[in-house]
Amino acid sequence: MVNSILPLELQEVVVSKRGRRIVGPVTYTLAGAGTTIVIGPNGSGKTTLLRMMHGLERTSEGRLSWAQAFKEASQRQSFVFQSPIIMRRSVLDNLAYPLTLAGKSRKEANEAAARWAAKVGLGSRLQQSASRLSGGEKQKLALARALIREPEVLFLDEPCANLDGKATRVIEGVLQDAKSNGTRLVMSTHDMGQARRLADDVIFMLGGQIHECAPVQDFFNSPATPETEQFLRGDIVE
Numbered sequence: 001m002v003n004s005i006l007p008l009e010l011q012e013v014v015v016s017k018r019g020r021r022i023v024g025p026v027t028y029t030l031a032g033a034g035t036t037i038v039i040g041p042n043g044s045g046k047t048t049l050l051r052m053m054h055g056l057e058r059t060s061e062g063r064l065s066w067a068q069a070f071k072e073a074s075q076r077q078s079f080v081f082q083s084p085i086i087m088r089r090s091v092l093d094n095l096a097y098p099l100t101l102a103g104k105s106r107k108e109a110n111e112a113a114a115r116w117a118a119k120v121g122l123g124s125r126l127q128q129s130a131s132r133l134s135g136g137e138k139q140k141l142a143l144a145r146a147l148i149r150e151p152e153v154l155f156l157d158e159p160c161a162n163l164d165g166k167a168t169r170v171i172e173g174v175l176q177d178a179k180s181n182g183t184r185l186v187m188s189t190h191d192m193g194q195a196r197r198l199a200d201d202v203i204f205m206l207g208g209q210i211h212e213c214a215p216v217q218d219f220f221n222s223p224a225t226p227e228t229e230q231f232l233r234g235d236i237v238e
């Protein structure tokens with residue numbers, strides 16, 4: 001892509017909270033296309049790593065840089081949280097909002113909103129108050145709202161946690177489409193089946209560090225360290 005915001009370069013980046021290092025030092029390059037899945041035990045730093053890459057966490061050491069200026073990069077990436085943040089307005093308004101904010105006409109924004117609602121199975125709910133949607137429906141809405149501006153990079157923090165198989169399948173389908181359309185995806189999950197289904201490559205977090213980072217086949221078929229092997233066996237690793 002011309003003027004891509006990628007690569008995102010992390011050099012010896014550290015995130016600390018109240019004087020305690022919770023992630024880092026991390027050196028990593030996010031480039032190319034496809035889906036990177038971030039896995040690891042509870043508290044290993046997955047959420048913090050995603051938030052830091054997106055710009056939601058202040059780094060206390062190291063260097064984080066996009067290929068474009070920070071403001072430009074911010075506008076071309078999006079984030080889906082584990083608990084979706086939904087405006088107390090209609091499904092239509094929730095979806096149209098990012099587009100009107102970006103200067104699209106109300107008509108254009110409404111048309112795109114209707115298209116995206118249909119993609120995530122909310123086509124018949126456009127006028128309904130979004131706050132009355134179920135948890136799974138809210139997550140589908142949040143995903144559509146994040147994708148409606150066709151971000152170059154999309155971060156997702158366990159978007160399918162607490163969702164049933166059917167809702168998860170819809171979300172995975174939308175994510176596969178987004179990837180085919182050129183969005184670079186970076187997503188955390190605890191679901192190893194989902195990691196295998198979606199990943200092109202895997203980041204394994206352990207103790208706030210990137211313990212291993214490999215193409216999906218290599219990661220699952222020939223783990224590089226005993227800790228990775230233990231984790232994949234379902235043993236407790238800290």
Ligand SMILES: Nc1ncnc2c1ncn2[C@@H]1O[C@H](COP(=O)(O)OP(=O)(O)OP(=O)(O)O)[C@@H](O)[C@H]1O
Nearest residue numbers: 017018022040041042043044045046047048049205
């Ligand atoms: N605001 C904060 N203040 C203090 N400590 C924090 C803060 N946010 C996260 N931490 C700590 O940082 C560590 C990493 O947390 P993080 O949420 O990134 O892990 P995670 O791998 O996403 O965990 P989980 O799988 O449970 O969601 C944890 O020990 C957590 O308690």
